[in-house]
Amino acid sequence: MPLDKIRPMPVDRILSFRRNPASEQQLNQQTDQMEAIPNFLPAQLSSNDLQGAPMSPKDDTSPKEIIPPRGRRLTAGESLQADMDGLPPPRRSTVSRRNFEEEMSSTSQYMTVLKAALAVVTVCVMLTTIPLYRRQAKEANQKYILLWNDDSLVRGAATHMECGCIVTNRREPSEKPFDAVVFNADYPYTMEGFPQLNHTPDYLVVFSALKPLNKVEDPLRNGLNPPFNLTMTYRWDSHLVWSDYYFSHSTMAKRLQKFRPRRDFSVDDFSLETARRLEKALNVKKDLAMYLMYEVNDDSLPESLYLEEMRKHVELDSHSTCIGGNDCSGYFFWLVFETSACQDYVPTQIYMAMEKLIVPVVMGSGNLTNLVPEGSFIRGSDFASPKELVAYLKDLSTKPHDYIAFFWWHAIYKIRAIAQPYCALCHFIQTPLKDRKAKKESTDLGFINWWSKYQCPVKHTTFL
DSSP states (O other): OOGGGOOOOOHHHHHHHHHSOOOGGGGGGOOTTOOOOOTTSOGGGOHHHHTTOOOOGGGOOSOOOOOOOTTOOOOHHHHHHHHHHTSOOOOOOHHHHHHHHHHHTSHHHHHHHHHHHHHHHHHHHHHHHHHHHHHHHHHHHOEEEEESSOTTSOTTOEEEOTTSEEEEOOOSOOSSOEEEEEEETTSOOOOTTOTTOOEEEEEEEEEEESSOGGGSOOTTGGGOOOOOOEEEESSTTSSEEOOSEEEEETTOOSOOSOOOOOOOOOGGGSOHHHHHHHHHHHHTOOEEEEEEOOOOSSTTHHHHHHHHHHTTTSOOEEESOOSTTOOOTTEEEEEEEEOOOOTTOOOHHHHHHHHTTOEEEEEEOOOOTTTSOTTSSEEGGGSSSHHHHHHHHHHHHTOHHHHHGGGGGGGTEEEEEOSOTTHHHHHHHHSOGGGOSSOOOSSTHHHHHHHHHOOOOOOOOOOO
């Protein structure tokens, strides 16, 4: 029945019309003396609807009226469902509401909340305690390395290395015995207090050096019997090879011991990332050459004389460091002077220059074959005079393709810096004694033979 045609009528008449829709003539039989519609009737029969006001479809949120097809009456079930759809929802009685509130405030409810809080606290304690327990267990199994005369650490400080060892320079007795004691021959040292040191039964006494061995402390001085049973230097015959940098394949971190010969160079050999990096580095280069400041003394006199001759033909810059904001990348060439000619020794400045994409120009040093890639540096000794060297450097700086060719090795090799130099020693200590490749020497003769087997040649006295 259209809502806009419904007039006020008794309830029984309204329900009758809903069950048995009549024709439009039945609407004319309604009277004006009908009582008001109760509040519980369906929303379709609101006062607005009964007065003939049309209802917007968007506002009609009430259940849809069940209308049977023409000629069929509603069944009893459909009629009952239609009546129930129009009734308002039941309300919670006062008694049931009070029971609900009592249930929420009961002791069992408080116990439930308390159990939940205890569970949260337990989880938090476990999350805090388990890592602490693991750390304590890990520290109990960690190896301790004592730096006997290395002041690179703050006195008495300890460093937890990522490789699993604790490095310290504190000699005072401790509950934890030392697994290794490192003597750095680059600095002066004595054996005073060494016999009283707390150490493990199979501890290692390490002789280490980064500088050329002709510049370090002589371990055999004064007829002392050296206690060293492990060597860690730049020499390839050391138990552990030690340097600030090393070369490896681009995809592997293992130290290379041999390089392939240089072949015809092509820019296409570079990866896209490497080519972009080299191009960017080349674009920022404006100055010809630089060198690091040095201490002026008798040992550095050959360097001073050579630089004086070079300055007659070109302006040179000097820097105290190339670390940090001043990375020296704006130079084409890095002048490296090395008076020693020790076997297996590569001056650290050569590594630094190559890492910063600067071509090193080496004056002095020893045989670098198989120590750095072929064709990656310039030998000062290949030129008759500093004047000829300067002329070659100026010409090379104007030929980008020839200059980039010095970095051909970037296509297959990579230079890596060693952030934690004692990790190699740490891994060696952690390896069971029976599985170590370098066996511990049982007598002092092992180290004496190693030290005496090779000595550095006489130092360069001039570069001219």
